Amino acid sequence: MVFRRTNGLPVAQLRDEMDRLVSDFFGPASERNTARWGWAAQGFPALNVWEEDEVLYAEAEVPGLKSDAIDISVVGADLTIRGRRGGEAREGVAYHRQERGTGEFNRVLRLPFEVDAAKVEATLTDGVLLVKLPKAESAKPKKIKVAPAS
Numbered sequence: 001m002v003f004r005r006t007n008g009l010p011v012a013q014l015r016d017e018m019d020r021l022v023s024d025f026f027g028p029a030s031e032r033n034t035a036r037w038g039w040a041a042q043g044f045p046a047l048n049v050w051e052e053d054e055v056l057y058a059e060a061e062v063p064g065l066k067s068d069a070i071d072i073s074v075v076g077a078d079l080t081i082r083g084r085r086g087g088e089a090r091e092g093v094a095y096h097r098q099e100r101g102t103g104e105f106n107r108v109l110r111l112p113f114e115v116d117a118a119k120v121e122a123t124l125t126d127g128v129l130l131v132k133l134p135k136a137e138s139a140k141p142k143k144i145k146v147a148p149a150s
Contacts, residue, residue, distance in 0.1 A: 043107060044107065045061050045081065045129070046060065046061045047059065047107070055132055056111060056134075056135070057131070058079060058109065058130075058133065060107075060128070060131070061127065061128060062124070062129050064086075065085065065124075067124045069083050070124070071083060072131060074115055074117040074120050074133065075117075077112075077113060078109070078110060078111065079111055079115075079131065080107070081109075082106045083105055085101060085102050085103060111133065113135055114136040114139045115133040115135060115136055116135065120132065
């Protein structure tokens with residue numbers, strides 16, 4: 001990799017700092033406090049969401065986390081995934097690069113419909129969290145009988 005220097009400062013480093021400043025200022029409010037970590041700007045954890053039959057699935061990448069470090073809640077049509085990624089501060093070391101984010105995270109996902117919170121299930125396998133969110137009865141389509149006019 002080649003760095004071009006401008007006034008003794010690598011251009012790539014300057015670009016990274018500018019990106020960080022812009023994301024701190026314009027990023028979503030929930031991510032502003034943690035925008036200094038690279039993973040916060042994209043939203044952590046990364047999610048895939050799909051619907052199959054009467055169930056919505058949310059799959060999140062949470063490498064290195066144990067199930068007791070993750071808190072999941074559903075209120076109305078909002079799914080919240082909270083947790084904390086470890087990373088003890090090491091005294092007397094000088095980091096040359098630190099890309100692995102640490103600290104608390106909070107990801108809120110607006111669901112396309114209300115779910116039955118009492119039937120939500122979550123499993124953690126090999127760093128992938130799978131949340132199964134069944135539709136609430138109120139969100140399921142209802143067949144309405146049309147009566148003839150009298």
